[in-house]
Amino acid sequence: MTLDQKILICYNEPTRYYDNYLGKEIPDYRANVDLSEREFLKQIDSIRKILKKKYTSVDTLAINKDVKSAIKKILSYSPDLIFNFVESIEGNANYESFIAGVFDLLGIPYTGNGPITLGNCLIKARTKQILQSHGLRTARHFIAELNQIPAKSEFKLKYPVILKLAREDASIGISEFSVSHNYNDMKKRLEFLFNSFNQEVLIEEYIEGRELNVAILGDQILPISEITFDALPSELPKIVTYEAKWSPESIYYKSTVPKCPAELDDQLKQKIEKMAFAAFDALDCHDYARIDIRLNQKSIPYIIEVNPNPDISPDTGFVRSAASAGISYEELIYKISMLALKRRSYDSQAAS
Numbered sequence: 001m002t003l004d005q006k007i008l009i010c011y012n013e014p015t016r017y018y019d020n021y022l023g024k025e026i027p028d029y030r031a032n033v034d035l036s037e038r039e040f041l042k043q044i045d046s047i048r049k050i051l052k053k054k055y056t057s058v059d060t061l062a063i064n065k066d067v068k069s070a071i072k073k074i075l076s077y078s079p080d081l082i083f084n085f086v087e088s089i090e091g092n093a094n095y096e097s098f099i100a101g102v103f104d105l106l107g108i109p110y111t112g113n114g115p116i117t118l119g120n121c122l123i124k125a126r127t128k129q130i131l132q133s134h135g136l137r138t139a140r141h142f143i144a145e146l147n148q149i150p151a152k153s154e155f156k157l158k159y160p161v162i163l164k165l166a167r168e169d170a171s172i173g174i175s176e177f178s179v180s181h182n183y184n185d186m187k188k189r190l191e192f193l194f195n196s197f198n199q200e201v202l203i204e205e206y207i208e209g210r211e212l213n214v215a216i217l218g219d220q221i222l223p224i225s226e227i228t229f230d231a232l233p234s235e236l237p238k239i240v241t242y243e244a245k246w247s248p249e250s251i252y253y254k255s256t257v258p259k260c261p262a263e264l265d266d267q268l269k270q271k272i273e274k275m276a277f278a279a280f281d282a283l284d285c286h287d288y289a290r291i292d293i294r295l296n297q298k299s300i301p302y303i304i305e306v307n308p309n310p311d312i313s314p315d316t317g318f319v320r321s322a323a324s325a326g327i328s329y330e331e332l333i334y335k336i337s338m339l340a341l342k343r344r345s346y347d348s349q350a351a352s
Contacts (some may be wrong), residue, residue, distance in 0.1 A: 006057040006339065008079035010070075010099070010110075011044055012086045013062040018106040020196060023175035043084070044312050050333045051083065063099060065090055074106060081341055082110035084309065093122055093168055111340040112287050113308035121283055121306050124166050124202045131303055135284040136275060136287050138303045139294075142203035152183050160206040162239065163189050165197055169307065171242040173197055176252070179206055202229050207294035207302050211240065212262055214276035214291040215310075215321040217332075218339050221273050222321035226262035231255040258317060260324045272301050278307050287339045290318055312336075 023346075026049060042232040044060055051058045063070045074082070082103055089095035091177060097119035101111045113121075120126050124141075130136045142157055143166060144150060160181045165173045180186035186203065193201050211229075215222040229238035232255040243250035264272065276291040283306050293301050300324055310318050314329055322332045 002053075003055050005055050005080040005341075006077065007051050007059075007081050007083055007320060008077055009044060009048055009051070009058065009060045009083045009087050010063055010074075010075065012088050013064040013090070015064075015091045017325075018202075020319070021172050021246075023173040023193070023196075024177050025192075043274065047083070047333060050330050050335065053330075054334055054337070056315045063089065065086060067102065071102065071106065075225060076134050079108060081337060082108055082338060084110040084112050084152075087169075087309070096122065109340050109343070111290065111309075111336050113285055117284050117286070117308050121308050122167055122169065124305070126166065127283065127306055128154065130282055131279060131306075134278060136282065136303055137301065138280055139204040139207055141202055144190055144201045144203055146198065146200050148190065149187055155183065155186075155293050157203065157205050159207075160237075161186060161203050162206040162237075162305040163193060164202045164204070165193065166200040166202045168199075169305075170195070171240055171245050174241045175243070176236050176239075176241065178239065178241070199333065206237075207296050207304070208238075209297055209299075210295040211238075211304075212264075212293045212295065212301075213317045213321070215288070215318045216276060216280050216285070216291065217288050217322065217327075217335060220325075221276060222318075222327075223261035224264065224272060225258055225260035225317050225321050225324075227317075228257045229255070231257060260320050268295075268299055268301075275303065277299055279303050283308070286343065287336055288312075288318070 002083065008082055020064050042152070048058050061070065061073055065216050070347055081236050084100065085101065086099045087093065087096050089099065097115040098111065100113070101115040104115065120130060125143050128138050128141055142150065142155065160179050162179050163176065163186065173196070177189060188202055195304040211227045213225045213227065215225070227240055232238060233251065236251070240256060241252045244256045245254035247253050253290055272293060279291050280289055285306070285308050288310070290307040292307065295301055310316070312332065319329060321333060322327075
């Protein structure tokens with residue numbers, strides 16, 4: 001049955017924001033890296049075709065800084081639902097939440113998470129503050145403001161530590177050099193990140209252990225996925241780098257192998273699921289999100305990140321977890337659209 005509704009797929013117009021996304025100096029890196037935005041662009045048309053089977057009208061709109069033009073086109077099309085794939089504007093992730101706010105102001109329902117959730121989850125330190133305020137365990141951290149390297153005497157975290165850009169996702173800036181084992185290494189890494197990305201840096205205690213991805217769809221936790229590092233050379237830190245996601249010829253891409261469902265005993269599995277749901281609620285997530293968790297050597301879980309509107313390209317972890325739950329790719333796309341439409345209907349009834 002085809003539903004008499006109009007769907008508009010909005011996505012960010014691909015562009016390059018940083019000269020180097022890898023988080024390390026390497027010659028000719030552009031030839032070896034498939035940028036996330038460019039890769040996802042290949043999926044937009046296939047998603048349009050999937051939605052076209054369900055809805056009478058489906059169109060796409062690439063959004064850039066010309067917001068007035070985008071608003072004019074949206075109002076002209078008058079969609080019943082926006083499928084929101086906007087993750088940045090002209091490469092700047094800070095604008096992701098702004099666009100969701102525009103959709104809110106236009107009164108048009110859209111898939112995924114709202115502007116406050118998107119903004120809070122982008123700023124990693126704020127995410128941690130919210131998690132901690134709800135009694136949820138996350139790694140101890142320190143924020144190094146731009147070009148301000150902490151004195152050795154005031155730095156109280158235990159080594160090793162991992163350094164991440166404070167306001168980026170998609171593992172931008174994360175490489176094998178992101179884990180530091182002493183103050184001098186950390187200082188060198190900070191200087192590189194400041195010079196390369198011009199923003200503050202999150203430093204957190206590195207949790208050595210298993211890495212789990214918990215995908216949540218509506219009120220359902222999908223089978224937990226694990227990123228295994230067994231094939232990774234022993235001298236490399238067991239982390240998910242930018243290359244692990246976007247550079248098919250790299251060691252990290254070839255050696256970080258997903259496994260779904262993860263092998264967990266029932267008690268630990270229940271503890272992780274409860275923690276993931278609590279994080280989902282604490283950040284006021286909607287429709288779908290992925291919670292990244294690390295287990296330390298004693299199998300104690302720590303929330304590493306909360307990812308609203310995670311990548312749902314066919315080869316991603318979220319889609320893998322859905323498949324493990326018996327949900328096909330087409331079904332997943334439909335479910336996400338229906339979750340947003342049902343939420344809109346519920347909100348309208350509550351308002352009346």
